[in-house]
Every structure is written in structure tokens, then in C-alpha cells.
Amino acid sequence: MRAQVVIIGAGPAGLMLGRLLELAGIDAVILERKSPEYVLGRIRAGVLEQGTIDLMDRAQAGARMHAEGLIHHGVELSFDGDRQRFDFTQLMGRHVMVYGQTEVTRDLMAARQAMTIYEADDVSVHDFDGRPWVTYRKNGVTHRIDCDFIAGCDGFHGVARASVPPTAITTFERTYPFGWLGVLVDQPPVADELIYAHHERGFALCSQRSATRSRYYVQVPADEKADAWDDARFWDELRSRLNPESAEALRTGPSIEKSVAPLRSFVAEPLRFGQLFLCGDAAHIVPPTGAKGLNLAMSDVAALADAFIEHYVDSSLAALDGYSAKVLRRIWKAERFSWWMTNLLHTFPENGAFGRRIQRAEFDYLAGSVSAQQSFAENYLGLPL
Template identity: 80%
Template sequence: MRVQVAIIGAGPAGLMLGRLLELAGIDAVIIERRSADYVLGRIRAGVLEQGTVDLMDRALAGTRMHAEGLVHHGIELGFDGDRHRIDFSALVGSQVMVYGQTEVTRDLMALRQAPTIYEAEDVELHDFDGKPWVTYRKDGVTHRIDCAVIAGCDGFHGVSRHSVPEQSLTTFERVYPFGWLGVLTDRPPVAHELIYAHHERGFALCSQRSLTRSRYYIQVPADEQVGAWSDARFWDELRARLAPETAEAMQIGPSIEKSVAPLRSFVAEPLRFGQLFLAGDAAHIVPPTGAKGLNLAMSDVATLADALIEHFTEGSPAALDGYSSHVLGRIWKAERFSWWMTSLLHTFPETGPFGRRIQRAEFDYLTGSLAAQQSLAENYVGLPL
């Protein structure tokens, strides 16, 4: 097989890139090591920046999102029971939409006309400094795809970044000493907007997937085992970390999914290696606190799609040449915001009482400063693409 672009990974980043290229008449194949059912079964975040909403519309994939997504005009922050609402619409004239990453994936997958190769084993990237090609094995047969460009959208553990020689790559990483224990339940959310809460026992988040399905998180040690948490223990701990009126209003129910997600900050530089381009989680990871992971991946592939369209339709390499530096500027701003939100809202045992007093002072400054609230709102709803 010969194509213009080989996309590695059929998550939302790879599917969005494939969709944008397809609409522009550029020939691209997607290669995914997992099954389609596995990809759709992954439970991920669901807060979409306005830029991501606009990108779904550009991809002609926004119909169900607009029908079922929940527009949120703000969030609530809490600290030891004290509460403050950040009003995005009043502060910066924008908003976000709650629509699950699984649903984004489903919508993009349903629209795809070009080939997607699922359950591709032993994927290898070859000669991306010259004339690139990709091999994979399926049903016991090895296949080869020749291409002009490889887009690595296969996540943190994928083959794309790991195919780059170590001496060609610089990585920056911080692994946090805690994770998020998340529970999905078919109960109405406790509030119309997300609630982020700091408590001396640890961070808590009240989120949602729909008007009837809720997603809740609590901070736990990084090595915590899901099996140690019964539903009853989880609900007791969550409610202990929330303001009393919120805890009392919460409707609890059996979990339909429960998992622990580690938290890390990670950036790889650069993001271009010959004709191999990294995007999404293959290039960076952010803590989920700032709701930036999916949105940052979408901004990467929006930029990459425009650069590839310019390259293939106009013969200009300028945008591709500038891809890495362009997206890294936005990536680091998102890393900064996610780190700041994480630092404000989680407990860090190593910082002791002094650290918690600093966090309290930060919260008090934020809630008392219009400028500080505008900065939070501007970053949360998403910086311009």
C-alpha cells in the first residue's frame, strides 16, 4: 500500500487528523494496535475547549456533540469547605462543553471512510529520515505501507516516540506522588458545573458525562490499588472532602467503572524527526486537573493538518518546518496551567503545614482578585489555536 500520510494510533487525535486530511482530499491510513471496541471502551476526560468544539464542527463531526453535550459557563473551586465560582462567560466571554472523549472518538470513527487497520501487531517505523515506510503484522501476515509522512498519534507508550533515537530527543518529566481514583456511576451529577475541591485529606473532583451519569475522583497515593476501594469506602471518602451541602445533595450508586490514573507532566522536544511528526500524548502528558489533555492533542493535530494540507496542495514546506516550535509554545503554556491547578488543589505531604498555608493564600488571592480569576478562566476555556 502507498499513501501520502500514515497515521499511527486511532485515538481521538489520530482520528481527527485523518478526518481533516480526508476532507482535504489527502490520502491517509490509520494503523492501530488495539481493536475498535477496545478504543471505544477507554474511559477518558470530557471537557472540551471552544477550540475543540470548533474543530469538531470543521470536521463535520459536531451534530451529536451539540445535541447531547452540556455547555458549562463556569466551575466551582473549594478549599476546606469554602466555595467560589469562576464565571467563564462573565470573565472572558467564553465557555466549555462537557462531552466525553469516548463520544468524540465514536463520532469521528463513524465518519471515517478511508482505511483504519485495527489490531495491527508489531508496528515498526522505518527510514523516516528519508523515504518513510511502516510495517505491521495482522493475521500472521506482515504488511508494508509506503508514505511521504508519518504522524505519531499513538500515545505515551506508543511506538512512534520510542522509534526516535534517544540522542535526538530531549524529554522533561515530573511524576507526581499521587493519582486519581475515579468512579463512573449512573446517577445525576451533584451540580450543574464541575466542582474542584482541596481538602486536608486530599483533592476531590465532581464531574459528569451527562445529565444522568456522573464521574467522581479523589486523590490517592500513586501506588493505590483499585481493589482496596469498595464503593461504600469511595463515597464516604469523597463526601468527607466536599462542602457539607454538596456532600448531602450527592446521589450515590453502584460504580460502573473504577480505576486509578497516575499523574505526570511530560514534554518531548522536538516533535519533528525527518518525516515523522509527533502529536497528542506521544508528545506530551498533562495532569488532568486543568482539563487540557484531549484539547492539547486536538490543537496539535489541527496545526499538523493545516501544515500537511499546505504541503501537499501547495508544495510549501514552511508550515511543516515550523510545526514543532509552533505547537511547543502552546504545549508549555498548557503544562504551566495544569501544573498550577494541580499544585493549588492537591495535598503534598512533603511541603508540610507551610505548603498548605501557601495554598490557602493562593486560593484567597485567586478568589479576591478579578485579574487572577480572568487568568484562570482564559486558560481553562483554552488559549487561541
């Protein structure tokens, strides 16, 4: 088999890239190690920046998103119960949309008409410094695809980045000493917008999946086990970290999913190796505090899709040659914002009383400065693609 582009990974990044290339008439095959059902079973949050919303429309996959997504015109931050709402419409004239990453994946799956090969085992990339080709095994038979380019959209543990010689890549990483214990519950959300809370006992987040399903998080040690928390313990802890009005309004119920997610910052440089390009979680990881993970992956593939289109339409390599430097500039800005939010809102016992006073001063400055609020809103809403 031959294709112009082979995309490894059928998460939202790989599916979006494949769909954009498909609409441009570029032959792109997607290889995915898992089944469609498994892919759709990955439950992830989804706060969509305007750039991601626009990209879904460009992919002709946005109809259900517009019908079911929840528009949020602001967020609330609190510090020891003191509350501050940030009105995105007033500050920047834009908004975000809450729409689950699983639903984004489902919509892109439904929109795609070109070839996606699921349950492709033992995917390997070859000769990406010259004339690349990819092999995979399906139903016990090994297949080969010759191609012009390979796009690695296969996540942090995927084969694409792992295939790069260690001497050719530099990685930057910070692992945080805590994680988020998350609970999904079939109850209306405690508020119409997200609530980020700092408390001396730790961070908490009130978010939502729909008007009737909510997702709540509390900061826990990195090695904490979800099964150590029964529902009653979780709800009591969450209430203790919220402002009194939110705690009183919280509607609880049996958890339908409970898990602990670690927090990590990670960036690989560069993101091009001959004819192999890295996108999404294969290239970077951000803490979820700033709601940047999915959006950053989408900005990667938007840039890469445009570069492929420029190459095949205009016979130009300029955008492909500039891909890594271009997206890394935006990646590091998103990493900075996610790091800043994580440091503001979580407890770091090792920083002591001085560190917590600095956090309080940062919150007070943010609450009292329109310029600081505009900067916060600009970053939360998403920098230009």
C-alpha cells in the first residue's frame, strides 16, 4: 500500500489531521493500536478554545458540538473562600465551550470517510530520514505502507517519539508531587461555570460534562489510590475546600467513575525528524489546570495540516521546514500558563508559609488588576493558532 501521509494514532489529534488532509484531497491513512470502542472509552475533559471550535467547523464536524456544547463566558477562582469571577466576554470579547474530548473524538470519527485501520499491532516506522515506510500487523499478517511523511499523533507512550534516536531529541520534564482525584457523577453541576479553588487542604475543581453530569476533582498525593476514597470521604473533602455558598449548593450522588490523574509538564524538541513529525501528547504534556492539553494538540495539527497542504498544492517545503519552531513557540507559552495556574492553585507544603503568602498576593493582584485579568483571560481563552 502507498499513501502520501501515514498518521499514527486515532485520538482527536490524529483524527483531526486526517480529516483536514482528507478534505484537501491528500491521501492520509490513520493507524490505531486500539479498537474504536476502546478509543471512545477514554474519558477526558473538554474545554474548547475558539481556535478548536473553529477547527471542528473547518473539519465539517462541528454540528453536534454547537448543539450540545455548553458556552462558558467566564470562570471563578477562589482562595480560602474568597471568590473572583473573570468575565471573558467583558475582558476579551470571547468565550470557551465545555464539550468532552470523547465527544470531539466521536464527531471526528463520524466525519472521516478515508481509511482508518484500528487494532493495528506492532506499528513501526522506518527510514524516516529518507523514503519513509510504516509496518503494522493486523490479524496476524504484517503490512507495509510506503509514504512521503509520517505524523506521530500516538501519545506520550507511542512509538513515534520512541523511534527517534536519543541523540537527536531533547526532552524537558517536571513531574508534580500530587495528582487529581476525579469523580464523575450524574448530578447537575454546582455552578454554571467552572470553579477553581485554592485551599490550605489542597486544590479543588468543579467542572461539568453536561447540564446533568458533573466532574469534580481534589488534589491528592501523587501515589494516592482512588479505591482508598469512598464517595462520602470525597464529598466531605470537596466541600471543605469550596467557598461556603458552593459547598452548600453541591449536589452529591454515587460516583460513576473515580480515578487519579498525575500531573506532569513535558516538552520534546525538536518536533521534526526528517519526514517524521510529532504532534499532541507525543510532543508535549501540560498539567490540566489550564485546560490546554486538547487545544494545544489541535493547534499542532492545524499547523501541520496547513504545511502538508502547502507542500502538495504549492510544491513548497517552507511551512514543513518551519513547523517545529512555529508550534514550539506556542507550546512553551501554553506550558508557562499551565505551570502558572498550577503553582497558584495547588498547595506545595515544601514552600512553607512564605510560599503560601506569595500565592495569596498573586491571587489578590489578579483580583484587583484589570490588566492582570486580561492577561489571564487571553491565555485561558487561547493564544492565536
